Amino acid sequence: MFRSRLVLMITDISGSHIVNINIFFKRIALYLVLLVLMLIVFAFVSIGVFRSEIQNIAQSNLELVEEYEKLTKKNAALNQKMNQRIEEFELVGDRVEYLEGMIGVASNAEDNKNAENGLQERLDKASLAGAQKIFFMKFIPNGYPIDYYRRISDVFGYRIHPILKSRHLHSGIDFSAEVGTPVYATADGVVEFAYKGFNGGYGHMIKIDHSFGFKTYYAHLDQLIVKRGDFVKKGQMIAYSGNSGNSTGAHLHYEIRFLGAYIDPKNFIQWNIRDFDSIFEKEKKIPWQSLLITTRTMMEQMAQPSLQVELK
Ligand SMILES: [Zn+2]
Structure with a gap:
């Protein structure tokens, strides 16, 4: 079979060289094919890598969405709890006011607004005043010595x-x-x-x-x-x-x-606990002020754990 050949002859002062152009182009074509093959392989590998990367991102996106939903639910639950606490807190406040009213602690609206004069302090005051009243009612004669009389x-x-x-x-x-x-x-x-x-x-x-x-x-x-x-x-x-x-x-x-x-x-x-203060006005022979201060001081000291003395 006849194959045509392209031959290039280069002549200079030292002589003539023959370059076979056909072989030269064949090599270039081979290199090109190899390059294209390499590019294709690289593309496939890249696509594979990107695909798994995309899958990873999609997965983490899904996880993030789930996490977000969880947090949203948690937030809603916390909000509900907080509202409950607020309601309870208001209820306690009402109760303290009621208690203060019942035992006659001066409930100053301005004081109550003050952050320093908080609920705890009001509770302490109310419970101290209440405890003092109970103490008086226990140790100082009050009420009737007889139930049935004509x-x-x-x-x-x-x-x-x-x-x-x-x-x-x-x-x-x-x-x-x-x-x-x-x-x-x-x-x-x-x-x-x-x-x-x-x-x-x-x-x-x-x-x-x-x-x-x-x-x-x-x-x-x-x-x-x-x-x-x-x-x-x-x-x-x-x-x-x-x-x-x-x-x-x-x-x-x-x-x-x-x-x-x-x-x-x-x-x-x-005299009774609901009308506790009445006796201080009616009965002047007793030094009530001194008795109130003394018992109050005593109770404040008893309320402080550091001053509680262990009985031996
Ligand atoms: Zn008598």
Whole structure:
């Protein structure tokens, strides 16, 4: 088979060279083909790499979307919780206001707005005031010494004796009541005296020694339930009323003394935690201010853990 050949002859001073052009072009063509093949391979590899990269990106995008949805849900849940907390907080605030109103702590609207005078401080104040009131109601005579009585047959005060025509002091309150009616201690204390006898006209009598200089007397009794040295709680039954001693009818003679002096029991009988402050106005013989400050200081110290002393 005949193949045409292109031959190039180059002549210079040293002689002539023959260059076969055909072979030269064939080589170039081979190189070109190789280059194209390499490019194609490179393209395929690149596409593969890009494809997996794209897949990775798509995957992480999916994950990010999921994460975002999770966070959105969490955010919604937290918002709901926060709203609940806000409602609860407002409710507590209302309760504190109610508490303050009930126990008579001055609830100053301006103070309440002040960040320093926060809810905790108001709660502390309210609970301290509440605790102090409960303390007073426990240790200082208050309320009635008898539940069932017909009427108050005699009040505290000076009167002219119907027979002797002399001025004398009725030192307590008389509750007209059937013999055998339960009689209760009006505050915590210790029984100083419990004796069946004439007792200078008092008849069968119990005397209770309370805190801060107060004493209560229960006279003309029938049966005594407690004895000298017994510690009694407020509201504890101590005796049954009677008609003993210098008495013209069945009744309980109830007496309160402060540092030995007679006190009108009327205001103390009507005294209760809802009307706590009333007695400070009505009963001027007791140094209330001093007693309030002393007990308040005592309670503030007890509320501080660092000052709590371990009993040994
Ligand atoms: Zn009396």
